Amino acid sequence: xxxxxTGGRVLDPANGENGVATGSxxxxxxxxxxxxxxxxxxxxxxxxxxxxxxxxxxIDLHSHIAGGKMNLARLLMQEDRRAFPEMPGNFCGCxxxxxxxxxxxxxxxxxxxxxxxxxEPAMVGANARGAHLEMADIPxxxxxxxxxxxxxxxxxxxxxxxxxxxxxxAYVGWMIEATQAFxxxxxxxxxxxxxxxxxxxxxxxxxxxxxxxxxxxxxTTLIRAVTELGLPHPIHLHGCNLGVPGNDxxxxxxxxxAEGRRLHLTHLQFHSYGTEGDKRFxxxxxxxxxxxxxxxxxxxxxxxxxxxxxxxxxxxxxSQYRNRAIASPNKSIGMDIELDAACxxxxxxxxxxxxxxxxxxxxxxxxxLLVEDPWRIFLTTDHPNGGPFTTYPHLIRLLMxxxxxxxxxxxxxxxxxxxxxxxxxxxEYSLEEIAILTRAAPARILGLTDKGHLGVGAVADIAVHTxxxxxxAMFSTTRFVFKNGRLIVKDGLVVELAQxxxxxxxxxxxxxxxxxxxxxxxxxxxxxxxxxxxADGELRGGAGPTIxxxxxxxx
Amino acid sequence: xxxxxxxxxxxxxxxxCGLGCDDLRVEVEGRALRAAGTICPEAARLIRRLDVADxxxxxxxxxxxxxxxxxxxxxxxxxARATLIGGLGTDxxxxxxxxxxxxRFGGVLDHHASDGLFRNYASVQRTGWLATTxxxxxxxxxxxxxxxxxxxxxxxxxxERLFPEAPLFAEGRRRVxxxxxxxxxxxxxxxxxxxxxxxxxxxxxxxxEALGALSAGRTPPGEAFGGVPATELAxxxxxxxxxxxxxxxxxAAAHDDGDxxxxxxxxxxxxxxxxxxxGVFPLGGRDNIIGVNQLLLWRLGYPLRTAVRGQASAHDGxxxxxxxxxxxxxxxxxxxxxxxxxxxxxxxKIIALAHPETIFDKEPDVLIxxxxxxxxxxxxxxxxxxxxxxxxxxxxxxxxxxxxEAVRCIAEG
Ligand code: SF4
Numbered sequence: 026x027x028x029x030x031t032g033g034r035v036l037d038p039a040n041g042e043n044g045v046a047t048g049s050x051x052x053x054x055x056x057x058x059x060x061x062x063x064x065x066x067x068x069x070x071x072x073x074x075x076x077x078x079x080x081x082x083x084i085d086l087h088s089h090i091a092g093g094k095m096n097l098a099r100l101l102m103q104e105d106r107r108a109f110p111e112m113p114g115n116f117c118g119c120x121x122x123x124x125x126x127x128x129x130x131x132x133x134x135x136x137x138x139x140x141x142x143x144x145e146p147a148m149v150g151a152n153a154r155g156a157h158l159e160m161a162d163i164p165x166x167x168x169x170x171x172x173x174x175x176x177x178x179x180x181x182x183x184x185x186x187x188x189x190x191x192x193x194x195a196y197v198g199w200m201i202e203a204t205q206a207f208x209x210x211x212x213x214x215x216x217x218x219x220x221x222x223x224x225x226x227x228x229x230x231x232x233x234x235x236x237x238x239x240x241x242x243x244x245t246t247l248i249r250a251v252t253e254l255g256l257p258h259p260i261h262l263h264g265c266n267l268g269v270p271g272n273d274x275x276x277x278x279x280x281x282x283a284e285g286r287r288l289h290l291t292h293l294q295f296h297s298y299g300t301e302g303d304k305r306f307x308x309x310x311x312x313x314x315x316x317x318x319x320x321x322x323x324x325x326x327x328x329x330x331x332x333x334x335x336x337x338x339x340x341x342x343x344s345q346y347r348n349r350a351i352a353s354p355n356k357s358i359g360m361d362i363e364l365d366a367a368c369x370x371x372x373x374x375x376x377x378x379x380x381x382x383x384x385x386x387x388x389x390x391x392x393x394l395l396v397e398d399p400w401r402i403f404l405t406t407d408h409p410n411g412g413p414f415t416t417y418p419h420l421i422r423l424l425m426x427x428x429x430x431x432x433x434x435x436x437x438x439x440x441x442x443x444x445x446x447x448x449x450x451x452x453e454y455s456l457e458e459i460a461i462l463t464r465a466a467p468a469r470i471l472g473l474t475d476k477g478h479l480g481v482g483a484v485a486d487i488a489v490h491t492x493x494x495x496x497x498a499m500f501s502t503t504r505f506v507f508k509n510g511r512l513i514v515k516d517g518l519v520v521e522l523a524q525x526x527x528x529x530x531x532x533x534x535x536x537x538x539x540x541x542x543x544x545x546x547x548x549x550x551x552x553x554x555x556x557x558x559x560a561d562g563e564l565r566g567g568a569g570p571t572i573x574x575x576x577x578x579x580x
Numbered sequence: 581x582x583x584x585x586x587x588x589x590x591x592x593x594x595x596x597c598g599l600g601c602d603d604l605r606v607e608v609e610g611r612a613l614r615a616a617g618t619i620c621p622e623a624a625r626l627i628r629r630l631d632v633a634d635x636x637x638x639x640x641x642x643x644x645x646x647x648x649x650x651x652x653x654x655x656x657x658x659x660a661r662a663t664l665i666g667g668l669g670t671d672x673x674x675x676x677x678x679x680x681x682x683x684r685f686g687g688v689l690d691h692h693a694s695d696g697l698f699r700n701y702a703s704v705q706r707t708g709w710l711a712t713t714x715x716x717x718x719x720x721x722x723x724x725x726x727x728x729x730x731x732x733x734x735x736x737x738x739x740e741r742l743f744p745e746a747p748l749f750a751e752g753r754r755r756v757x758x759x760x761x762x763x764x765x766x767x768x769x770x771x772x773x774x775x776x777x778x779x780x781x782x783x784x785x786x787x788x789e790a791l792g793a794l795s796a797g798r799t800p801p802g803e804a805f806g807g808v809p810a811t812e813l814a815x816x817x818x819x820x821x822x823x824x825x826x827x828x829x830x831x832a833a834a835h836d837d838g839d840x841x842x843x844x845x846x847x848x849x850x851x852x853x854x855x856x857x858x859g860v861f862p863l864g865g866r867d868n869i870i871g872v873n874q875l876l877l878w879r880l881g882y883p884l885r886t887a888v889r890g891q892a893s894a895h896d897g898x899x900x901x902x903x904x905x906x907x908x909x910x911x912x913x914x915x916x917x918x919x920x921x922x923x924x925x926x927x928x929k930i931i932a933l934a935h936p937e938t939i940f941d942k943e944p945d946v947l948i949x950x951x952x953x954x955x956x957x958x959x960x961x962x963x964x965x966x967x968x969x970x971x972x973x974x975x976x977x978x979x980x981x982x983x984x985e986a987v988r989c990i991a992e993g
Contacts (some may be wrong), residue, residue: 091878093874093966093967095878096874096877096878096966097966099877099878099881099882100701100704100705100877100883101704101705101708103705103882103895106881106882106895110892111891111892111893119679119683119879119880119888119893120881121880121881121892121893122881125881126881127878127879127880127881128878128879129879130881149967151713151715151967151968152967152968152969154960154968154969154970154971155874155962155967155968155969158672158875158960158969159878162676162878162879178719178748220857221716221720221825221857222749222824222857223824223856223857235749346710346853352708355707356705356706356707356708357708358704358708358709358710358711359708359709359710359711360710360711360712360713360859360967361711361712361713361716361720361857361859362713362716362967363713363714363715363716363967363968364715364716364719364748365715370708548744548746549715549718549719549748550715550718551714551715551718551741551744552600552602552715552968552970553591553602553603555591556591556593556602556970556971560971563960563971
């Protein structure tokens with residue numbers, strides 16, 4: 026099957042191509058789902074793009090799209106589902122919801138925005154099989170999941186017993202393989218575990234009440250493990266003290282703790298709060314952005330807050346237990362999970378007239394605009410925690426259009442306006458920078474060499490937008506989206522459902538650990554380790570995963 | 581016939597009651613199956629299979645091949661005004677296929693064991709709850725409240741699984757307090773190493789309410805609550821406050837006021853978490869009800885008791901419950917692959933995807949006997965906690981279609 030897209034302005038920062046700036050158009054040729062060098066051969070289909078902007082399919086590296094906590098959120102927030110029923114013309118009739126859309130709606134809404142790959146950033150090992158079943162039902166997207174590690178009792182016990190790094194590495198490798206994960210996520214390092222022993226907070230250097238292990242040790246040990254196992258993505262960290270005023274110090278100390286090794290700080294906005302001012306809540310975005318700028322080993326995503334009703338879902342039960350007090354509507358679910366992790370689901374409405382919410386909004390934008398390197402910052406709302414992913418087009422306009430941004434700012438809580446330097450920031454993102462944030466950079470930090478660009482050999486995941494000076498309008502819809510070279514969206518509407526794949530990473534590790542895992546599961550968890558393990562054939566309806574083999578750097 | 585060797589399969593996963601035991605031993609002799617070693621009565625009964633010929637598919641009682649039966653079923657579904665897809669005792673693949681079927685032909689989806697689930701959901705959707713899972717109970721719980729009747733009859737290995745002899749964290753002798761019915765012999769045996777006490781009452785809701793007040797530092801007026809002396813409840817409240825990890829468990833299906841039990845237990849656990857740690861551990865999970873419910877949540881955005889019509893779905897916990905929905909339906913598609921659960925009595929047309937040993941009051945219009953997940957074919961089921969799911973294996977060569985296969989036959993023709 027050969028396709029030709031003719032006359033598009035190709036915006037492909039990974040390959041240094043910017044047809045938008047130069048005004049030059051060219052053709053893109055696709056054969057059997059991959060981009061190939063142009064030929065003279067007859068194409069099975071040709072699409073005249075008439076100068077429209079051609080981008081690689083969007084990649085969201087942090088969006089909660091599957092797993093037990095999303096289903097708890099759906100259960101808890103039936104009002105979200107009822108308020109957003111199936112869209113007209115939605116030909117398979119099983120989609121709805123906004124903050125927690127169904128699997129089908131997730132796949133369709135993302136595709137309409139030009140996204141073709143999305144990573145679930147908090148898969149709990151005990152729930153891995155269920156999360157993979159759910160991901161298989163998301164159409165149009167390739168997926169992958171980060172395994173939540175560091176709060177599990179097996180790991181904490183290893184640290185408390187002073188286990189060798191090799192043993193830790195073997196454990197991490199075993200868990201990645203067993204759960205079919207792509208990367209390691211740490212959520213509130215050790216804090217979720219400490220909460221099970223009734224600790225209500227845990228600072229970076231505080232000892233776990235049972236194991237005596239500090240979050241710093243959890244972090245540094247797991248950073249070493251993923252480095253030595255050769256996992257492409259660095260530790261994906263949701264740090265200590267999420268949402269707590271004064272957590273800026275923790276965040277700065279965490280960056281320092283990485284000691285130059287690669288580390289990804291996720292939803293940084295929620296970790297950039299100072300305690301200045303009469304309300305004891307202030308922006309530390311400038312300080313933190315400066316530190317990010319000075320540490321090239323650090324990458325971040327923002328977790329931008331967008332106003333409106335949403336539901337927050339996190340493995341960080343310790344923090345979510347605290348947040349229950351501000352649930353809106355007033356209900357929430359918490360759960361300790363399987364000596365493994367936990368979850369907390371708290372509905373929340375971000376209000377533009379609230380001082381705290383308005384300042385959170387401003388802090389997120391300050392981070393976007395003050396972190397200089399677009400290759401190390403990613404566009405996220407931590408869907409649905411800061412807001413649903415369907416607000417991305419609005420967020421893109423906030424980044425690209427200073428007048429629009431300032432006009433929005435002027436409508437917010439007055440005290441919050443006085444506490445942000447946002448109005449003085451002149452930076453406007455270029456289209457090329459947006460393409461980096463949403464395509465090229467995530468592919469690079471995830472080690473996906475055939476995605477996020479439009480060079481020969483790339484997967485033919487392609488989004489075509491018609492240029493519009495109103496960037497929100499431009500990114501709200503797509504003229505065409507191709508998934509693996511198949512047309513799935515035309516003029517903003519899903520026209521076909523494609524089955525995606527699931528990316529997993531496969532590191533080498535010392536399999537002697539298997540005996541320990543068998544004993545642990547048998548005696549403590551009460552489940553056989555072989556039944557915990559998810560087989561390849563259980564992914565994507567039997568199709569199995571797309572495996573990225575890792576080259577370890579140490580034996 | 582040549583002698584067939586007996587083969588023993590170890591570490592068999594059980595998908596029947598929702599507890600998810602995965603250490604069963606099953607002896608296989610040709611097509612005959614028998615559980616070996618010590619095992620709960622439910623699994624022993626449901627695993628036992630004889631080497632007999634399968635009951636054939638039938639239309640109005642006349643034996644036909646699968647394709648003919650599927651064709652007849654499709655014909656009925658196409659002519660249906662309102663279909664209830666009930667029973668729903670199936671693995672994840674079957675649940676997915678039935679959801680596709682509902683989207684294509686329309687229908688209300690409910691599971692035969694959903695009463696308890698929805699009594700619990702009344703609480704969850706109003707206030708939410710703070711819950712826990714099996715491995716946490718096993719290792720952390722030092723004070724377990726068992727509310728209502730002793731659940732060991734329905735979950736034969738519950739207490740063995742919840743309270744192993746050597747937990748990682750719970751210190752000293754662990755306590756179990758039965759609030760309601762007395763613990764039976766099985767419970768006592770499995771809890772041999774724990775301290776068991778019993779607060780006899782036929783009004784556990786009143787007891788939970790008093791415990792909630794006492795835990796919040798209030799003294800509710802009265803000498804006794806649900807027949808339990810206030811002094812005993814005060815002592816229990818104090819013990820809960822001093823415990824490290826309190827767990828409350830109940831079977832909402834067993835009480836008419838199961839919704840109130842769930843609500844009061846949830847409130848009590850909420851209160852306890854202010855100063856110590858606690859979680860609810862609601863019982864349920866029979867015939868993969870949790871898995872089917874999970875799938876509906878991610879596929880349709882709604883739990884069980886959802887109607888799919890005209891490419892849109894709507895949920896109503898009362899209107900779309902089996903009994904009420906049958907009042908409006910003219911077709912019942914009954915699915916029960918785990919056990920020979922007969923359909924409820926119904927005057928309209930019945931299509932049954934049923935366990936081959938099902939005894940029907942009235943011959944179904946279409947019968948397609950189906951294999952059992954975990955016996956005839958592999959599959960996935962969820963445990964009662966909704967987090968852990970398990971891979972069921974096949975113990976013998978399937979001669980009957982799985983639910984998913986039968987449904988696809990019906991849908992595709
Ligand atoms: S207790 Fe339940 S899961 Fe365990 S063996 Fe018996 S029926 Fe199966």
